[in-house]
Amino acid sequence: MKYRIIKAIDVCGLNFLTPIVRLCYGEEPDKQLKDIGRFIVVPVLAFGVFVAMWGYLAPRHKTKYGAVPTPAQTWRAFCAMLTIHDRETSKAEAFVAGEERRRVILDFTVNRLAELDPLASDAKKMLAEAREEESAAKEALITPINEELSQLKDSERAGRKEKEAALKEMAESLEETGGEGRVALIEAVRELGDWRDEQKELQAPLKDKIKAIRDEKTPAVVAALAQDTLYQEEIQYLKKLQEMAGDKSREETVAAGEAKLAAYEEEYASAAGSAALSLAKKQVTQIERIAKDREKTYAMPWTLPKQAVRSVMCVFSGFFVGVAIAIPLGVLCGLSKTFMAAMTPFIALFKPVSPIVWVLILWIIVGGFFPDPASSPFLGRLNDLVNAVFVPLTLWLVPDFEINPAFIASALTVSMCSLWATMTNTALGVASVDPDHYNVARVLRLGFWSRLFKIVLPSALPLVFAGMRISLGVGWMVLIAAELIASSEGIGKYVNDMFQNGDVRSFAFIMMAVFIVGAIGLVLDRIMIVLQRAVSFDGAPTAI
Amino acid sequence: MSYLELDNVNFGFGPPSSRYEVFEGASLSVEKNEFVAVIGFSGSGKSTLISLLAGLEAPDSGEVRMGGEKVGPPGPDKGIMFQNYSLLPWLSVYGNIELAVKQVFPKMRRGERKEYVQHYIDMVNLTGSEWKLPGELSGGMRQRLSLARTLSMKPDVLLLDEPLSALDALTRSQLQDEIIRIWEEDRRTVVMITNDVDEAVIMADRIVPLTMGPSARLGREFPVTLDRPRDRATLNFNPEFKQLRNEVTRYMMDLDEEAKELTVAGDFPLPGVAPKSFTARVTVA
Numbered sequence: 093m094k095y096r097i098i099k100a101i102d103v104c105g106l107n108f109l110t111p112i113v114r115l116c117y118g119e120e121p122d123k124q125l126k127d128i129g130r131f132i133v134v135p136v137l138a139f140g141v142f143v144a145m146w147g148y149l150a151p152r153h154k155t156k157y158g159a160v161p162t163p164a165q166t167w168r169a170f171c172a173m174l175t176i177h178d179r180e181t182s183k184a185e186a187f188v189a190g191e192e193r194r195r196v197i198l199d200f201t202v203n204r205l206a207e208l209d210p211l212a213s214d215a216k217k218m219l220a221e222a223r224e225e226e227s228a229a230k231e232a233l234i235t236p237i238n239e240e241l242s243q244l245k246d247s248e249r250a251g252r253k254e255k256e257a258a259l260k261e262m263a264e265s266l267e268e269t270g271g272e273g274r275v276a277l278i279e280a281v282r283e284l285g286d287w288r289d290e291q292k293e294l295q296a297p298l299k300d301k302i303k304a305i306r307d308e309k310t311p312a313v314v315a316a317l318a319q320d321t322l323y324q325e326e327i328q329y330l331k332k333l334q335e336m337a338g339d340k341s342r343e344e345t346v347a348a349g350e351a352k353l354a355a356y357e358e359e360y361a362s363a364a365g366s367a368a369l370s371l372a373k374k375q376v377t378q379i380e381r382i383a384k385d386r387e388k389t390y391a392m393p394w395t396l397p398k399q400a401v402r403s404v405m406c407v408f409s410g411f412f413v414g415v416a417i418a419i420p421l422g423v424l425c426g427l428s429k430t431f432m433a434a435m436t437p438f439i440a441l442f443k444p445v446s447p448i449v450w451v452l453i454l455w456i457i458v459g460g461f462f463p464d465p466a467s468s469p470f471l472g473r474l475n476d477l478v479n480a481v482f483v484p485l486t487l488w489l490v491p492d493f494e495i496n497p498a499f500i501a502s503a504l505t506v507s508m509c510s511l512w513a514t515m516t517n518t519a520l521g522v523a524s525v526d527p528d529h530y531n532v533a534r535v536l537r538l539g540f541w542s543r544l545f546k547i548v549l550p551s552a553l554p555l556v557f558a559g560m561r562i563s564l565g566v567g568w569m570v571l572i573a574a575e576l577i578a579s580s581e582g583i584g585k586y587v588n589d590m591f592q593n594g595d596v597r598s599f600a601f602i603m604m605a606v607f608i609v610g611a612i613g614l615v616l617d618r619i620m621i622v623l624q625r626a627v628s629f630d631g632a633p634t635a636i
Numbered sequence: 637m638s639y640l641e642l643d644n645v646n647f648g649f650g651p652p653s654s655r656y657e658v659f660e661g662a663s664l665s666v667e668k669n670e671f672v673a674v675i676g677f678s679g680s681g682k683s684t685l686i687s688l689l690a691g692l693e694a695p696d697s698g699e700v701r702m703g704g705e706k707v708g709p710p711g712p713d714k715g716i717m718f719q720n721y722s723l724l725p726w727l728s729v730y731g732n733i734e735l736a737v738k739q740v741f742p743k744m745r746r747g748e749r750k751e752y753v754q755h756y757i758d759m760v761n762l763t764g765s766e767w768k769l770p771g772e773l774s775g776g777m778r779q780r781l782s783l784a785r786t787l788s789m790k791p792d793v794l795l796l797d798e799p800l801s802a803l804d805a806l807t808r809s810q811l812q813d814e815i816i817r818i819w820e821e822d823r824r825t826v827v828m829i830t831n832d833v834d835e836a837v838i839m840a841d842r843i844v845p846l847t848m849g850p851s852a853r854l855g856r857e858f859p860v861t862l863d864r865p866r867d868r869a870t871l872n873f874n875p876e877f878k879q880l881r882n883e884v885t886r887y888m889m890d891l892d893e894e895a896k897e898l899t900v901a902g903d904f905p906l907p908g909v910a911p912k913s914f915t916a917r918v919t920v921a
Binding site: 529542 | 735
């Protein structure tokens with residue numbers, strides 16, 4: 093049992109858990125505690141130190157987007173992101189729900205709104221108070237500085253008048269002073285300019301001070317604002333939910349449509365001539381509209397969980413396309429030095445190309461195949477296929493993947509950037525098959541194909557999987573950039589959207605995306621490690 | 637005419653400018669169902685000899701014949717047991733033998749094949765380890781598996797390339813007995829390469845030393861007339877055994893001397909320098 097657990101842990105590449113298991117079985121407690129200290133406590137401490145440093149340094153750097161978010165703000169952004177997702181999901185659910193369920197939802201929204209109303213107005217009041225307090229405090233701070241500043245300005249104005257007058261005098265008496273006077277006048281004008289710059293420099297720090305005071309928000313205002321936003325968002329959500337569960341729900345829409353149809357029918361029964369014709373037309377349109385309404389679902393926006401799922405799907409699509417190209421080519425490279433020589437220039441030339449370039453090129457090329465993506469039968473069929481296979485896999489988290497040229501371009505960018513590692517590793521694996529194994533094949537008189545499938549490929553498989561693991565890592569890294577450029581729905585697009593919109597929390601959302609991208613990358617890597625271990629026969633360690 | 641013949645074979649590696657001749661005019665003939673041990677120093681071309689017999693390499697001149705016909709490309713009729721096992725590490729014990737059996741007897745039905753494979757696993761005492769991977773086996777077990785795989789192809793000739801040299805002494809003698817047991821049950825022509833005189837004397841019908849390379853030849857032959865089965869325990873006191881062993885060993889040593897004389901110009905005279913005797917001197921201040 094113990095060894096089975098340890099083996100399983102080893103296969104998953106979660107070796108830091110091994111000492112805990114061993115400790116539970118009471119094996120050399122001293123050694124296990126030491127290992128736990130080294131492999132669990134130290135990493136946790138290191139991460140703690142990182143978070144502490146981040147928390148300390150972040151608020152000290154002001155940017156156009158506000159201060160760099162602290163770990164706490166990032167965490168709150170994560171929670172907010174989940175809330176947004178939950179709310180959108182519940183709206184989608186309410187939209188298609190049956191009557192009873194809708195009544196429950198409506199009751200809930202009414203109660204919650206009633207609860208929120210006083211809270212929200214309190215929050216508004218608090219915010220107003222906090223703002224007033226803040227502006228009073230700011231005024232108190234600013235007034236003396238302003239006075240000082242106006243004094244400076246006054247003295248500048250007076251000085252300038254005096255100097256201008258002197259200059260005028262000099263100009264008027266030019267006839268008397270002659271050439272020397274002209275030179276002196278130019279000099280004096282220059283001096284006046286310098287003097288004014290000096291005066292401005294004197295005023296600048298005061299102006300900056302005032303601006304800094306004005307820009308600064310007191311914690312009370314920030315807190316009150318956050319509270320107010322929270323309530324307002326929830327109220328907005330509840331109102332929208334009410335709509336979705338009420339008048340705008342699918343059932344109600346269909347019912348309203350049917351009522352309209354019934355009215356037409358009634359009218360039609362007694363109508364004649366052109367009136368009857370127009371009613372007949374109306375009826376047909378109405379029937380079509382009802383049929384459409386019955387199928388309608390809530391157009392749920394791309395929340396981050398949905399985008400993450402789509403990104404994972406995109407990286408796998410690109411990865412599998414890349415692997416499907418890379419492995420056969422790699423095998424050929426490994427088998428034939430001539431073919432390898434033919435491929436070398438391509439590998440050397442295209443491997444270092446940046447994903448940004450690939451995505452632009454592919455975006456244009458793929459776009460060329462689908463001049464009108466909305467009505468392309470190929471894309472439609474592909475989308476149906478993908479939805480049929482992958483929607484159940486996401487547990488209906490993503491109801492429609494919307495395969496579009498941007499998605500294809502992003503996926504192919506992943507392929508283009510990731511296939512090289514698999515290809516070179518496959519070539520290496522195939523080329524380095526033990527010559528003794530070839531001798532075995534010769535003695536057994538294996539044909540080309542059975543030699544390939546029974547000797548060469550199994551022998552190269554561990555290296556192939558090592559290459560695939562690198563490929564998937566590269567692909568995931570590249571995908572985020574590709575999605576950002578191609579603006580294909582996914583985490584990359586999410587980050588770009590956050591960068592573009594001016595929300596106070598945007599920066600924190602981007603920070604959060606970093607950790608989500610990292611976490612998903614980690615999981616993908618672990619999956620590949622498990623696969624790699626499964627095919628490796630020599631028990632070679634697969635790095636960390 | 638003998639069954640397996642090496643007729644005046646020349647074989648070498650490398651381009652003509654820096655050619656390394658492994659064999660020059662090497663001849664050997666093995667009778668049907670005879671057990672011949674070829675013994676030689678390392679580097680004398682023992683493995684090359686096996687490769688030539690198996691058809692993995694073709695001689696530059698001269699001929700290798702089996703049953704009167706020129707030896708063709710390697711195949712299951714010339715069962716070769718490689719020095720370093722050459723097992724496929726991703727296949728289990730069963731899988732390794734099955735691969736060979738499937739290839740050599742493609743018409744065998746599944747049930748029959750299973751029994752056949754199991755028979756060979758049992759024959760080399762690997763019962764119970766059918767589903768282990770070669771990486772999980774000890775050296776002796778791997779060598780036994782390699783033997784079982786080779787035997788399962790029902791080869792006409794068994795070519796053993798230092799089959800036991802990688803094993804420890806105890807496992808080695810155990811496997812020697814096993815190979816002999818299997819051979820006696822099912823006699824066939826065997827050429828075994830070895831570097832161990834005792835092993836050769838105990839196992840073979842005839843011992844053929846290989847002269848030192850380069851340009852090796854097969855030297856004077858020593859027939860082993862000891863009765864079979866040969867009992868390891870009593871053999872040590874058998875004067876015939878002792879004499880033969882000494883003879884072969886002396887012959888091998890002489891070959892070595894000869895080779896040294898041929899290759900090394902002479903001892904480089906070392907100057908008679910000895911370290912000065914020195915003792916720790918303690919100076920008392």
